[in-house]
Amino acid sequence: MAEHIYLRVSTRLQDYTQQLEDIIWGLVIMGNKTNNVVYEKALDFAVRIIRLCKYLNEQKSEYVMSKQLLRCGTSIGANIAETIEAISSKEFESKVYIALKEARETEYWLLLFSRSGYLNADEYSSINDDCSELLKLLTSITKTLRTKNQK
Secondary structure, three states: HHHHHHHHHHHHHHHHHHHHHHHHHHHHHOOOOOHHHHHHHHHHHHHHHHHHHHHHHHHHOOOOOOHHHHHHHHHHHHHHHHHHOOHHHHHHHHHHHHHHHHHHHHHHHHHHHHHHHHHHHHHHHHHHHHHHHHHHHHHHHHHHHHHHHHH
16 A cells, blocks of 8 residues: 555656756747746746736735835746746856745745735735745756766
C-alpha cells in the first residue's frame, strides 16, 4: 500500500518536473508568448495588481505603498517577457531570478496591506494565492536552471 502511494506520488512529481522543464525550454526555444504558462500567469497577475492598486487609490485613499506594489507586481511579467528575447542563457537565468525576487517583494507588500487593514482576509487570500503560485513556478524554474548549470 505504502509502495503504491510512493510510486503514484513519485510519478506525479516526475510529470510535474517534466512540465516545468518543458516550460523553461519552451521559453528559450520558442522565443514567443504562445502557450507560455508562466508568461500568461504573470500577465494575468499584473492585471490583478493594477486593479488592486486602482482600488487602493480610489477606495482606500492609499497612494504611496500601492505604487511600490504596482512596480514590483507588474515587473514579474515584464522580466518573464524579457526572457523570451534573451540573447544568452545567462541573461535568461538573470531575468528569471529577477522575476522571482520581484514576486517575493510583491508577496511582502500584499502581506503588509493585509496586516495594516487595507485588504480584508478574502481579498488578501485571493491575490496572495496567485502570487504564491507564481513563486512556486519561478522557484522550480530557478532550481532546474541551477541543476542544469551544475552538470
